[in-house]
Amino acid sequence: MSGKPPVAFIGLGAMGFGMATNLVKEGYPVTGFDVYQPTLDRFQAAGGSTASKPSEAVSGKDYCVCMVATAQQAQSVLLDGDNAAISSLPQGAVVLLCSTVPCEYVQGLEKELAARGRPDILLVDCPVSGGAIRAANGTLSIMVGGSSAAIEKGSDLLKTMSDPEKLYIVKGGVGAGSNMKMCHQVLAANQILSSSEALGFASRLGLDLNKVAPVILKSEGWSWMLENRLPRILDPKHLPLASAVTIILKDTSIITKEARRYEFPTPMTSAAEQAYFASLARGYGPEDDGGLIRMYTDGKEHVGALKGLAETEEEKLSLVIDLLKGIHLASATETLSFAQHVGLELEQVFELCINAAGGSAMLSAAGPEIMKTLRGEEAIQEPSAGGKTAPLQVFAANLTRAVEEAQALKVPIYLGNAALNLMRVALRTTPKGSSDLPARAMISVWGKGSS
Amino acid sequence: MSGKPPVAFIGLGAMGFGMATNLVKEGYPVTGFDVYQPTLDRFQAAGGSTASKPSEAVSGKDYCVCMVATAQQAQSVLLDGDNAAISSLPQGAVVLLCSTVPCEYVQGLEKELAARGRPDILLVDCPVSGGAIRAANGTLSIMVGGSSAAIEKGSDLLKTMSDPEKLYIVKGGVGAGSNMKMCHQVLAANQILSSSEALGFASRLGLDLNKVAPVILKSEGWSWMLENRLPRILDPKHLPLASAVTIILKDTSIITKEARRYEFPTPMTSAAEQAYFASLARGYGPEDDGGLIRMYTDGKEHVGALKGLAETEEEKLSLVIDLLKGIHLASATETLSFAQHVGLELEQVFELCINAAGGSAMLSAAGPEIMKTLRGEEAIQEPSAGGKTAPLQVFAANLTRAVEEAQALKVPIYLGNAALNLMRVALRTTPKGSSDLPARAMISVWGKGSS
Structure with a gap:
């Protein structure tokens, strides 16, 4: 014994x-x-x-x-x-x-x-x-x-x-453990899909994925999920099976179901969920979620060759990174706002997420500012004191260029469009006070932090 | 001569x-x-x-x-x-x-x-x-x-x-004529897709479309587009070709492109646009837009048989109608808010739209209230004086049941989910003043009407 x-x-x-x-x-x-x-x-x-x-x-x-x-x-x-x-x-x-x-x-x-x-x-x-x-x-x-x-x-x-x-x-x-996991999975749900969305967009831009992927991983577009999924996104057979689409879909549906119970908006996660449902109908459910890149690349022969606006590889790559940054800012904001709503301690959520599968460069950069405003310590419209992120207007302008390019190429960009529209909502609903609103001003979409 | x-x-x-x-x-x-x-x-x-x-x-x-x-x-x-x-x-x-x-x-x-x-x-x-x-x-x-x-x-x-x-x-x-057309097309873009989304959802609920469609046309879920597209949605070959997917997609992309130029959010139209892009990759572009129902019904064999929550035909039908009502309220609000932003006379927009392809029962019912608040004549949080619509909380609760059911059946509901999340954003960002907010309170998403 x-x-x-x-x-x-x-x-x-x-x-x-x-x-x-x-x-x-x-x-x-x-x-x-x-x-x-x-x-x-x-x-x-x-x-x-x-x-x-x-x-x-x-x-x-x-x-x-x-x-x-x-x-x-x-x-x-x-x-x-x-x-x-x-x-x-x-x-x-x-x-x-x-x-x-x-x-x-x-x-x-x-x-x-x-x-x-x-x-x-x-x-x-x-x-x-x-x-x-x-x-x-x-x-x-x-x-x-x-x-x-x-x-x-x-x-x-x-x-x-x-x-x-x-x-x-x-x-x-x-219940608190499950709530913590759920909030972590908001990031997972968004960032598993954003990895495929960004690399699918890169592919439609004509970029060599094997060449640009290492650069993206070193950029502000980094996420743990992107780094983890990358080998299976790049493998044309999306093997070996590490985590099936049905697995992340199950957790995604828990998030949106709980959000409905709390009457709380989760526009980013809901957009991801619909793309996951659509992927089930294509038979991807039991396959590795790295294969979701096909939601963006398959069938392009029906769309035909289209010319985008970006000319150089460098321009194209920066659009891909801006797409990821915009999505990850939005998912970080949705996560922390929801975490506060369900009564979790924000510092603990942040600490857990940046050290786990929910991590992203944007969460690390914007998370502390977002939390400060959610806790009511810094007004939403104040210029960011010591903040590490660009103004929300800059995020929106950069994401706009990516969305514009995706439109020219007729690629669906589910999360990128959702994020851009939410930035625009935030910029219109935030009390005016500064022409440059901090990135954390996005929280106004989820009902402002000071309440 | x-x-x-x-x-x-x-x-x-x-x-x-x-x-x-x-x-x-x-x-x-x-x-x-x-x-x-x-x-x-x-x-x-x-x-x-x-x-x-x-x-x-x-x-x-x-x-x-x-x-x-x-x-x-x-x-x-x-x-x-x-x-x-x-x-x-x-x-x-x-x-x-x-x-x-x-x-x-x-x-x-x-x-x-x-x-x-x-x-x-x-x-x-x-x-x-x-x-x-x-x-x-x-x-x-x-x-x-x-x-x-x-x-x-x-x-x-x-x-x-x-x-x-x-x-x-x-x-x-x-430019004013083009702006007017563009605002009308916000309704068209949303309501062409909502017609397929609602009937696709009905199909996945197991309803007999030929039987329920006439009932839906007499309900508050009515739209001009649904009535016009119905024969081609119901025809398994979606013939004759009346209007191709590429036609409405072209107009949809004009809306979102102009919205980006105005830095104005169009979350509903953007969600529709991504579904249209996804349909191109399936080869539907040159086909009649009634065939978009396949975005919801095709591939259900991969999803398998699932049991929803609704038991009776009556319950199921009411979910379909509530889905349409929620989407149409959101698209009416997006249309009128955008029209005001580009400087159009709201009464003229409304008059034109209810008499043209943009018409819907919800636009007729909620439009006058929405315009009153957009013009600053009635505060957003006041109980609706003489309004013809249910409180926004009731729309949200009913749409929640439809979204919940779609989740149980694993059907993507792009517009329904977008609309529900926007209602939740509106309910969280509107100044408190009444437990029952009027339906027009949705305008707060697009930046409030009184500014």
């Missing part, structure tokens, strides 16, 4: 399998459950035990990690399905729900456990981020919401699964 | 041919020019004379009607091409430019005529609307801008080409 307590692990998909085998490696006796038998065999070969039902997996275990794909699946394995975990979880057991689910769901789950006579179960709302490799290495980012008692009891497991610098305890109880 | 003066007619496409033969029928000696020889033969058979060059067509004619497809073509036939008209137009001739072109272009044309030594040429900026049948019947809507002298000289021709009730003299000189 290693001295470590037995753990039930429900949901051995790409992420779950890595997380569970990491726990095995760290000396935990882990009993895994999954609906797919070959995965169970593989888990046994990796040193785990297996169970054929959720109730059997959790029986006698004080610790249960749930890493299924959706809220519906969580509901089934924990509460409603045949042989659900609830019937066998020991008194005072802790359930770590690591799946990405809506805040509304996990808060409802806490209430339902109590209503069904199990208020003793300690629920930790702890979605993760970082991909399958970091899952297997135990270096995930984890966003944790829950009671102090629940978090304390789950603490050793959370530390084992995460990078110590990327374990975020989020204030606000159950 | 009929006593009517000879007329040169340049551009004998679907519209131009009808307009020119109507002039022949009305007793004008018309000399036609077109680049396509078979058309010239057909025009001769219809009683016209023909010319092989623009300069030859206009030679000795005090009247020249130009109905080419684009500003580039107008520039070529009038000024820059080999044998352009400018060299042969008699002193004091009137040129009626009926093509849909950007205001910026026609204003530049007026200046260029003067700069090239022909300030004597009387330019009338007079785009038309109404389709090929009304062109041939001489019952078009015509929007006329120009000097009094130019309009007076062109008056008999304008009256012969138009329905007497639909000849609109627009204040503001050359």
Whole structure:
């Protein structure tokens, strides 16, 4: 015996399998459950035990990690399905729900456990981020919401699964972890698509993607997603499959659904979601999301050869970078505004996002200014004191040139057009006070920061 | 001799041919020019004379009607091409430019005529609307801008080409006619796509389109475009070709290009434009725009069977109507706000649009209230006095249900999502004053009306 307590692990998909085998490696006796038998065999070969039902997996275990794909699946394995975990979880057991689910769901789950006579179960709302490799290495980012008692009891497991610098305890109880993940995914949803939108635009401009991509990565158009997706965007077969379109679409739909519940606008994420839906109808759903570049490049033979306005490679490249900068400023503003609306601590959101898959050069540059105004410390129309970004008018003028060029080439630029229109709305709705409004003035679209 | 003066007619496409033969029928000696020889033969058979060059067509004619497809073509036939008209137009001739072109272009044309030594040429900026049948019947809507002298000289021709009730003299000189047409086309651009979006959504809901379409036409979701396009949306081959996707896309791009020049937001029209661009890449460009329903229905086999939330046919139908109402409220607001921004008289815009292809039940209901607030006669947050529309919160709640359902079925709803997000922006940016804001409060997105 290693001295470590037995753990039930429900949901051995790409992420779950890595997380569970990491726990095995760290000396935990882990009993895994999954609906797919070959995965169970593989888990046994990796040193785990297996169970054929959720109730059997959790029986006698004080610790249960749930890493299924959706809220519906969580509901089934924990509460409603045949042989659900609830019937066998020991008194005072802790359930770590690591799946990405809506805040509304996990808060409802806490209430339902109590209503069904199990208020003793300690629920930790702890979605993760970082991909399958970091899952297997135990270096995930984890966003944790829950009671102090629940978090304390789950603490050793959370530390084992995460990078110590990327374990975020989020204030606000159950639901706060999911809200934090959701806000992070606003950036992910926009920046996965912006990567394909920008490189698809670059391709339609006639640029050599292999030549310009390294330059874009060193520019202010950088995002973590672009850097991460690039090899699969550039590969004509978009292989290997790292993350399917359906995965980011699921999280995107959580964002817009929750935003509707909060009656909060998410114009950028909604625009991305429609492009994802359109890609499903083209059969891209199960494929790597790097293949979304085809939404911009496929069928160009129907459009015919068109001459744009930009002449030199340098001009063209700067349009691509300006497109990314504009989109990323808008997505950073949507993220932080939404985060404030759902009651998250902005500094923590920012810190988490710049160190995770949501990072972008624009978020790093504009984030601190945006937060200052959201907190009411600096009026929206004041010239930016010590701000690191150009005036919003400059962003808008540069993005205008990119949108103008995309129009000349008849390429759809879903996010670029959405971002430009939102900048124009911001510039028209912000109280006048300076001819050069700071970039953070974009927050007025989401209802101004000072309220 | 009929006593009517000879007329040169340049551009004998679907519209131009009808307009020119109507002039022949009305007793004008018309000399036609077109680049396509078979058309010239057909025009001769219809009683016209023909010319092989623009300069030859206009030679000795005090009247020249130009109905080419684009500003580039107008520039070529009038000024820059080999044998352009400018060299042969008699002193004091009137040129009626009926093509849909950007205001910026026609204003530049007026200046260029003067700069090239022909300030004597009387330019009338007079785009038309109404389709090929009304062109041939001489019952078009015509929007006329120009000097009094130019309009007076062109008056008999304008009256012969138009329905007497639909000849609109627009204040503001050359460019005002094009601006009026452009604002009308904001409605057209949105409502051509909304027709396909709504019926595509209905199809994905499993509704029988032939059964529900007549009900939708009698509802508050009605638009002129829906009624006009319906037969070709319902026809699986989308025939006969009445108006190609490239036609409405051309006008859509004029709107967004001019909006960028004015630094004015057009989030609805820009969202429509991206969907049109995406449709080009699917080869739909030369096809009837009724076929855009395929943007919503094609490829559903990749998405699989999904269960929505609505159970009954009645519920489903009401979602479709609410989708249309939300989109049409947003497009009406975008239209009138943009019209005010470019300096048009709102009453005239409204009058023209409800009697032309831009008409919708929502424009008729909400237009008067929107205009009142745009003119500063009624504060945006006041409860609507005598308004005919539901509060904006009700529009948003109903549209939310439609968007929620589309999400469950994984159908892209480009305009519906754009409209809902704009409603949410409006509800967050409007000064608080009433829990029920009137529908016209949507104008705050475009920068509030009172400025």
